[in-house]
Amino acid sequence: MKKVNSIFVETGTHNCKNARGKVGEYTEVHTIDINKKRSENCGTPVNAHTGQSPDVLKQILVDVNKPADFYLDAHADIIPGNQADGYDRAAPGSSVIQGKTSMDELMPLLPELHVIREHNKQIPGNYVCIDDLRCWDAEASSHKAKCPATQLWHDAGISTKSIIATLGDQVNDYNIVGDRLCVRLV
Numbered sequence: 677m678k679k680v681n682s683i684f685v686e687t688g689t690h691n692c693k694n695a696r697g698k699v700g701e702y703t704e705v706h707t708i709d710i711n712k713k714r715s716e717n718c719g720t721p722v723n724a725h726t727g728q729s730p731d732v733l734k735q736i737l738v739d740v741n742k743p744a745d746f747y748l749d750a751h752a753d754i755i756p757g758n759q760a761d762g763y764d765r766a767a768p769g770s771s772v773i774q775g776k777t778s779m780d781e782l783m784p785l786l787p788e789l790h791v792i793r794e795h796n797k798q799i800p801g802n803y804v805c806i807d808d809l810r811c812w813d814a815e816a817s818s819h820k821a822k823c824p825a826t827q828l829w830h831d832a833g834i835s836t837k838s839i840i841a842t843l844g845d846q847v848n849d850y851n852i853v854g855d856r857l858c859v860r861l862v
Contacts, residue, residue, distance in 0.1 A: 688749035
């Protein structure tokens with residue numbers, strides 16, 4: 677993700693490697709994960725937050741008075757097949773996924789975009805990159821690996837069209853960079 681603004685906000689911490697890599701490049705680095713162990717793995721100077729990403733985004737953005745770069749990668753780790761690669765496993769809609777049952781809780785991308793859109797109305801000039809393009813538009817992505825959870829993304833209503841529609845009149849332009857859809861807001 678290219679740097680556009682001085683604040684970095686990530687959803688989907690995973691192992692914190694991405695957020696840690698932004699320290700020094702950005703004046704503020706935030707990462708959000710629903711899994712407390714993942715958030716605690718970050719340490720300082722990363723501002724690690726635990727909770728539902730749309731709710732935590734709202735809290736963080738109250739104190740952000742300039743545009744930010746958002747890297748959105750929060751989603752349930754649902755991958756069918758063998759468990760050799762260490763991913764969490766559960767059936768779509770199962771309550772065993774961190775106690776979550778609604779699609780917005782499993783796949784919070786569209787609610788996250790609603791929060792960012794409202795923030796952009798007050799503080800314009802934000803930049804959003806959404807990871808895992810191959811999961812909703814494999815032909816557009818340059819990533820060669822298949823997404824094993826494609827159906828879940830489709831069930832959540834995630835598509836390039838729905839992403840752009842959610843951001844609405846706040847979209848300046850967008851492009852595809854590798855396995856990411858990146859959107860510059862007005």
